[in-house]
Amino acid sequence: MDTTWRPRPAPGSGPLYLRLSEGIARDIEAGRLPDGWRLPTVRAVAHRLGITPGTVARAYAELRRRGLTSGEAGRGTFVRTSRDLAGFGAESADDAEVVDLSGNWAAPPPSALLKELGGVWTHGQLSTLLGTGLGRDADVLGADYLEGFGLRVPGHRVIATSGGQHALFTALTALTRPGDRIAVDALANPGVRAAARLLNLRTVPVVHDADGMRPDALAAVAADASVVVTTATLHNPTGVTLSAARRAELAEVVRARRLTLVEDDPFGPLAAQAPPPLATLAPDHCVYLASTSKTLAPGLRLAFLSCPPPLADRMASTARGSAWTPASLVVDLVHRWLVGGLVARLVEGRRAESAVRIGLVRELLPAARPCAVGGAHAWVDLGREWEGADVAARARARGVAVAPEGDFGGLRPGFRIGLGAPNSRSELTRGLHRLAELLRAP
Structure with missing residues (x-):
C-alpha cells in the first residue's frame, strides 16, 4: 500500500467532485493504487483537501459508477482494477447483502415460462446458424416485431442491429457530424449521453414538465440542434409516458422546424395504455428504435431501426460498417418466440x-x-x-x-x-x- 498517496483533483474547469474523481481515476489507471487498496474515508479526504464531505462522497460515487471502485457497507471503498464492465450507470453489488436497484431491466418473467426458452434447435439447424448461414431475414422479422410496438412499416425500411445501443449509435452516426448539437431530454438515458460523447456531439437539454418534454422548449432549441432524441413511453429515468396530446404537439414542432426525431422505445409493448408512437405522427421526420432487451431478455442484443426511405441506405450502411449483422442465433430465436406466441x-x-x-x-x-x-x-x-x-x-x-x-x-x-x-x-x-x-x- 502506498502510504504517501494523496488525492488531488484533476486540473481544469468543471464541478470539483468530477475533477476529484478524475484525479483518483488517473492514479488508479496509472497503477499508483493497486487492486483491493482501500481509499481514505470521505471525512479524511475532505479534511485533507479542505472541501465538504458531500463533494468527496459524490466523487467516490462517480468512481463506483465508472466501475473503478467498490464499496462494502461498514468496510469502506476499495480499488477495483480487475473487473467486468457494468451497464450504463450500474454499480455491481459486490456484497451479497447489497440490493442492486441501480439497473433498469424489465421485471423477471414467471418461472414457468423459463422452461420454454431452451432446446429449440436441431443439430442441423444449429450447424447452419453457427456457420455462414444467416438464417431468418432479420429485416422482415423486424417489421413483424415492430407491430407489437404499434408501428406498421415494410421490411425494406427496417434495419436490424446488435442491440438498442447499437441502433442508437447507428442513427446518430448517420444523422450527425462531429461537433453537432443534438437535443435530448433534460434527464436523458445514459446510453444517449454515452453515444454523444463517443461521436463528439454536444447535447442540448430540453426542459420537461409533469407531462414530459415541453414543445415550446424543443422549439426554442431547434435552431441549434436539428436532431432530437427522446423516449415517449416509460421515459428513462423519470417514468413519464407522453399523452396523445403532448405527442401531437411535439410532432407539430418536429414537422414545422424540419427536425429529425430519434424515438427510442425500449419498453413499448409493455405499456398497455400508451398512445401510438411519435413515429406514427411524423413518419417523414422520425427514426424509430425498438429492442428486445427490455421486453424479452437483456442478453439477446437485438434491435430494429425504422427510418424514412431517404435515410434507409445510409442507416443500413452505417449499421453494417459498425457491427455487420446481428447474430443469426438471436435472430432465429426471436423469430421462433414470436411465431410461437412466447x-x-x-x-x-x-x-x-x-x-x-x-x-x-x-x-x-x-x-x-x-x-x-x-x-x-x-x-x-x-x-x-x-x-x-x-x-x-x-x-x-x-x-x-x-x-x-x-x-x-x-x-x-x-x-x-x-x-x-x-x-x-x-x-x-x-x-x-x-x-x-x-x-x-x-
Whole structure:
C-alpha cells in the first residue's frame, strides 16, 4: 500500500467532485493504487483537501459508477482494477447483502415460462446458424416485431442491429457530424449521453414538465440542434409516458422546424395504455428504435431501426460498417418466440410482475414516482438540501444501490430506482425499506 498517496483533483474547469474523481481515476489507471487498496474515508479526504464531505462522497460515487471502485457497507471503498464492465450507470453489488436497484431491466418473467426458452434447435439447424448461414431475414422479422410496438412499416425500411445501443449509435452516426448539437431530454438515458460523447456531439437539454418534454422548449432549441432524441413511453429515468396530446404537439414542432426525431422505445409493448408512437405522427421526420432487451431478455442484443426511405441506405450502411449483422442465433430465436406466441406471453408476464412491483413502491416508498404499469423504474425527486450522489453514497452504505441524477445529466436532483433488477419481490422489498429509512433520516 502506498502510504504517501494523496488525492488531488484533476486540473481544469468543471464541478470539483468530477475533477476529484478524475484525479483518483488517473492514479488508479496509472497503477499508483493497486487492486483491493482501500481509499481514505470521505471525512479524511475532505479534511485533507479542505472541501465538504458531500463533494468527496459524490466523487467516490462517480468512481463506483465508472466501475473503478467498490464499496462494502461498514468496510469502506476499495480499488477495483480487475473487473467486468457494468451497464450504463450500474454499480455491481459486490456484497451479497447489497440490493442492486441501480439497473433498469424489465421485471423477471414467471418461472414457468423459463422452461420454454431452451432446446429449440436441431443439430442441423444449429450447424447452419453457427456457420455462414444467416438464417431468418432479420429485416422482415423486424417489421413483424415492430407491430407489437404499434408501428406498421415494410421490411425494406427496417434495419436490424446488435442491440438498442447499437441502433442508437447507428442513427446518430448517420444523422450527425462531429461537433453537432443534438437535443435530448433534460434527464436523458445514459446510453444517449454515452453515444454523444463517443461521436463528439454536444447535447442540448430540453426542459420537461409533469407531462414530459415541453414543445415550446424543443422549439426554442431547434435552431441549434436539428436532431432530437427522446423516449415517449416509460421515459428513462423519470417514468413519464407522453399523452396523445403532448405527442401531437411535439410532432407539430418536429414537422414545422424540419427536425429529425430519434424515438427510442425500449419498453413499448409493455405499456398497455400508451398512445401510438411519435413515429406514427411524423413518419417523414422520425427514426424509430425498438429492442428486445427490455421486453424479452437483456442478453439477446437485438434491435430494429425504422427510418424514412431517404435515410434507409445510409442507416443500413452505417449499421453494417459498425457491427455487420446481428447474430443469426438471436435472430432465429426471436423469430421462433414470436411465431410461437412466447413473445406475447413474456410481455404479459413482465407486465403483470411490473404491476406488483409498482404497487410495492407506492406502499413502501411514497416519495418515489413510479412509471406506469409495464415499466421497471421509479424516480425520486430530492429537495435542494439533498443531491443524488450523496444519497447514492449513503444508500450504498445501507446496503442498496441506486442510480443518481448525475448518470442522466444532473439537472434535477434525484435518483432512479430499478424495479426489475432484483430477482425476487422480497429482495426489492428489502431495498425499498432501506431507502425509506434513509429518506426519513435527518
